[in-house]
Amino acid sequence: MATIxxxxxxxxxxxxxxxxALSGKRKVSADTRARIEAACVALDYAPRASARALAANRSxxxxxxxxxxxxxxxxxxxxxxxxxxxxxxxxDYDTLLLVHDDAQQGMRRSAATAxxxxxxxxxxxxxxxxxALARKLSCPVVFIGVPEDTEGLVCVDxxxxxxxxxxxxxxxxxxxxxxxxxxQHPETLERESNYPLRVxxxxxxxxxxxxxxxAVTYPETxxxxxxxxxxxxxxxxxxxxxxxxxxxxxxxxxxxLGARGLTVxxxxxxxAAGMTPIMARTPLPFDTLPLDPRLTCxxxxxxxxxxxxxxxxxxxxxxxxPIYQSQGSVAPAPVASxxxxx
Amino acid sequence: MATIxxxxxxxxxxxxxxxxALSGKRKVSADTRARIEAACVALDYAPRASARALAANRSxxxxxxxxxxxxxxxxxxxxxxxxxxxxxxxxDYDTLLLVHDDAQQGMRRSAATAxxxxxxxxxxxxxxxxxALARKLSCPVVFIGVPEDTEGLVCVDxxxxxxxxxxxxxxxxxxxxxxxxxxQHPETLERESNYPLRVxxxxxxxxxxxxxxxAVTYPETxxxxxxxxxxxxxxxxxxxxxxxxxxxxxxxxxxxLGARGLTVxxxxxxxAAGMTPIMARTPLPFDTLPLDPRLTCxxxxxxxxxxxxxxxxxxxxxxxxPIYQSQGSVAPAPVASxxxxx
DNA sequence: TTGAAAGCGATACCAC
DNA sequence: GTGGTATCGCTTTCAA
Numbered sequence: 001m002a003t004i005x006x007x008x009x010x011x012x013x014x015x016x017x018x019x020x021a022l023s024g025k026r027k028v029s030a031d032t033r034a035r036i037e038a039a040c041v042a043l044d045y046a047p048r049a050s051a052r053a054l055a056a057n058r059s060x061x062x063x064x065x066x067x068x069x070x071x072x073x074x075x076x077x078x079x080x081x082x083x084x085x086x087x088x089x090x091x092d093y094d095t096l097l098l099v100h101d102d103a104q105q106g107m108r109r110s111a112a113t114a115x116x117x118x119x120x121x122x123x124x125x126x127x128x129x130x131x132a133l134a135r136k137l138s139c140p141v142v143f144i145g146v147p148e149d150t151e152g153l154v155c156v157d158x159x160x161x162x163x164x165x166x167x168x169x170x171x172x173x174x175x176x177x178x179x180x181x182x183x184q185h186p187e188t189l190e191r192e193s194n195y196p197l198r199v200x201x202x203x204x205x206x207x208x209x210x211x212x213x214x215a216v217t218y219p220e221t222x223x224x225x226x227x228x229x230x231x232x233x234x235x236x237x238x239x240x241x242x243x244x245x246x247x248x249x250x251x252x253x254x255x256x257l258g259a260r261g262l263t264v265x266x267x268x269x270x271x272a273a274g275m276t277p278i279m280a281r282t283p284l285p286f287d288t289l290p291l292d293p294r295l296t297c298x299x300x301x302x303x304x305x306x307x308x309x310x311x312x313x314x315x316x317x318x319x320x321x322p323i324y325q326s327q328g329s330v331a332p333a334p335v336a337s338x339x340x341x342x
Numbered sequence: 343m344a345t346i347x348x349x350x351x352x353x354x355x356x357x358x359x360x361x362x363a364l365s366g367k368r369k370v371s372a373d374t375r376a377r378i379e380a381a382c383v384a385l386d387y388a389p390r391a392s393a394r395a396l397a398a399n400r401s402x403x404x405x406x407x408x409x410x411x412x413x414x415x416x417x418x419x420x421x422x423x424x425x426x427x428x429x430x431x432x433x434d435y436d437t438l439l440l441v442h443d444d445a446q447q448g449m450r451r452s453a454a455t456a457x458x459x460x461x462x463x464x465x466x467x468x469x470x471x472x473x474a475l476a477r478k479l480s481c482p483v484v485f486i487g488v489p490e491d492t493e494g495l496v497c498v499d500x501x502x503x504x505x506x507x508x509x510x511x512x513x514x515x516x517x518x519x520x521x522x523x524x525x526q527h528p529e530t531l532e533r534e535s536n537y538p539l540r541v542x543x544x545x546x547x548x549x550x551x552x553x554x555x556x557a558v559t560y561p562e563t564x565x566x567x568x569x570x571x572x573x574x575x576x577x578x579x580x581x582x583x584x585x586x587x588x589x590x591x592x593x594x595x596x597x598x599l600g601a602r603g604l605t606v607x608x609x610x611x612x613x614a615a616g617m618t619p620i621m622a623r624t625p626l627p628f629d630t631l632p633l634d635p636r637l638t639c640x641x642x643x644x645x646x647x648x649x650x651x652x653x654x655x656x657x658x659x660x661x662x663x664p665i666y667q668s669q670g671s672v673a674p675a676p677v678a679s680x681x682x683x684x
Numbered sequence: 685t686t687g688a689a690a691g692c693g694a695t696a697c698c699a700c
Numbered sequence: 701g702t703g704g705t706a707t708c709g710c711t712t713t714c715a716a
Contacts, residue, residue, distance in 0.1 A: 050395035393709035
């Protein structure tokens, strides 16, 4: 492997000139630059990452901690890790994968050994141990997801409250006056980042302020049918459903509705708010305000890179506005409620 | 951050002694070692990765190229990436994630800049461009999956042929004389690593040598029903099914059988051979010989690490023997064929 | 058993 | 605009 010395010799200049020509941190005349570039090509030169990192005191690597709980969706996980990697490459950073058993220790190690310049934390739980760790660590950390206590942390997430409000607005504008929310499994509410709870609260608050009837249900299984029955029992005139639930539940909703003689959007309008699309599966046939990794990951990486390069101070919690994607699952409310119509 | 100098001063020894004490590459007396360890703890010392890499000429990092095609299952992908990472950590290596757009260029870059010591290639296609690249690269590369031309490459994969033979053996031993294979989608056969084809060939060869009736079908969609009908049409007495197909097809098989009045294992015995379990979903209710990342990834990493540390020469293609996992989906063949019995 | 010192290959300061 | 060189923090050879 050629070194910067070889290039300098071949181009007939000093190594500092080569370094400056390549980094652009100093003006270099057109023809010396040309000679240097020619030499680089001729020698197939690439700067050695470790030497550069040692001298510059930065590794150009971002660590990504991606624990894998039994109840997290691995495909969503992969999507986040990939999007972080893609976004990082746009800033000339590489990404190091830190796994579960290793999450705490890995973060510590990557900071202590200066393996990575910064850390992105994925799949954040409400009471995430990595939060306390992040406060102690010397290197910048950005969370994708919001833990309970955000004091001193930098977090990026979808604006779930906004997603809920947009969902209710869309339904209300279409004339719906009775709307149910299918939330997460009870265990998920415990463990998960606190967004499912924030979603429920905002749903109840905003629905109330809009003066519509509402109810919330928490499915016990992956089948939407019992949840649907629960909502219909408490809200016989229900014509709108908002989903912020596990993907299998959402996948089974259309069938559950069909089994009860209900059609989307003729009898019931449906919107999925703040759910992560699964690439491997048929997309949900509903209007969505997705928690899309392509939305949050680049923002998180941008913030981290700004932090690393001293371009901006820590930013607290950044909420990304969801984007409404219509699939034709919202229609004007039927005049009579579907159950009465039957 | 404390450096090795600080530790040496604090312990009252030379830095070389500290280095040797920590690496264990030279004998150090018990009490100097104790003083050094105390100093390390006191100063919270961790060697700087870049300095170590520069001096030792090795980064202790393994790059992982994990492209994401439209038809690859992201959750399986994540599982492989995680298993590689876990296995790598067992050898004190970290893993760098290289993504699709970047796959070729990323491999080149990580070799040229000595970012990583070696490369693991995931999701290998039959005619994978990364194969040619691997032959040119200066750093060791191990493929998880087997491309068409393995000349000069190091590959690890499940022994699919063995999985097929074990499947047929299990069925034949249970008295089945008429066995169908549900293979992959036609497009997958084109693009994918050539194992699906190897599976089909071995199935036909081995079934023939066992003297049983057999047929192979290639499902066009994610629904097993048409494939099942195809098999039953050509093999009216079929009592055994071997699966080496896409997960959704396998997931829908039980329902398709049920719709035709067939029950597993009473009427039909089923074995899934060489399929990757999806963590996010209910596992298949069939006996399996899974392509488990926990089987192949550690082997691949072991081989790569041996290569990196000069412990062993390149090994060509290594096939890992599958492990039979019973789920009770194989039973003695019914006396009369199920169709006749109805 | 330990120490001194020569690299490793970049960056960036200070001169000119 | 360009060149010389100290420096980053380790590993490892050579000497004692």
